[in-house]
Amino acid sequence: MIEKLDIVVVGELNMDLILTGLPSFLEMGQSKLSKDMDFTLGSASAIFASNIARLGKKVGFLGKIGDDILGDYILQNLLGRNVDTSKIIRDKNEKTGICVSLSFSENYAMASFPGVRESFCLEDIDFDYISTARHMHLSSYYLQTGMKERCSELFKHAKELGLTTSFDSDNDPSGLWGSSILDTLQYVDVFLPNETEALHIAKCNDLQSALNILSDVVNTVVIKTGKNGAWVKNREQTIHANAFKVEVVDTTGAGDSFNSGFIYQYLNGADIDKCILWGNACAAISTTKIGGTTSFPDITELQYFLSERSEDLQKIIDIRI
Ligand SMILES: Nc1ncnc2c1ncn2[C@@H]1O[C@H](COP(=O)(O)OP(=O)(O)O)[C@@H](O)[C@H]1O
């Protein structure tokens, strides 16, 4: 008998190599020295899984890695955060992917090798395992090229099995933003894009129109707006919450950390005020160190962060429609 999971994450897996403190951008034929580096668990899905597990939810992961050192490292990281990795497939014929990121204070430049994540597809999904969870989450829709084609079937089946669902499209590197994503969105309960992604997917130019258009398809639409916080619209109301003021070091994984805090409270049955507050708090803390999981808090640390700001909390939600 498999133990009941709170959440199953279906997603891509890779490592990140982040170089910080480079004197300037790279030039052909020249070598530069960085001041520091981090070799850390990458990929939106893994950051989300790892962080929501750290908050205390029982998390299982469905994904694919190579039978190599990077794959070992990913498993070690997820296991260290109590994520169930028993269903992660190890492919002997393909390599695990890696993302090399040059991180500067204002911006970053990345180069990625996608590797085995591109062949992960619906045929790899164990629906018996999915049926042991009460919620399913998928991030990086556009990067999961093998899964993308039949993603609507994945979500439809999860709904038929009685799960609630959440979905973060993340960026479309091809720039095409095809409308087939709407086939999946009809089976999504909580949709969590950032502002740029929301405008592309809704095919409009302003955030309020995007909220209206997307909430015709999805029950709860959450649009993350970077240092300006986030918007949420559901059937009852629309609210905006400001971001928390923190010393930002690196925003890698801020959106995924937001998703962890938001979905943690969503699974607790909290109202959307509390979900957005926890989303913003988890995201803000995540920006205070390099990488998406390094500074992520446990429940005690998060409650301390919120209690230190208890006076400001009244003002965080600034618009309610
Ligand atoms: N400079 C910042 N200060 C505080 N919080 C931030 C900052 N930048 C981002 N965040 C938090 O991270 C969340 C996600 O950031 P955003 O850039 O919109 O998404 P993504 O990382 O998916 O692109 C925001 O909604 C906010 O809560």
Ligand SMILES: [Mg+2]
């Ligand atoms: Mg994102």
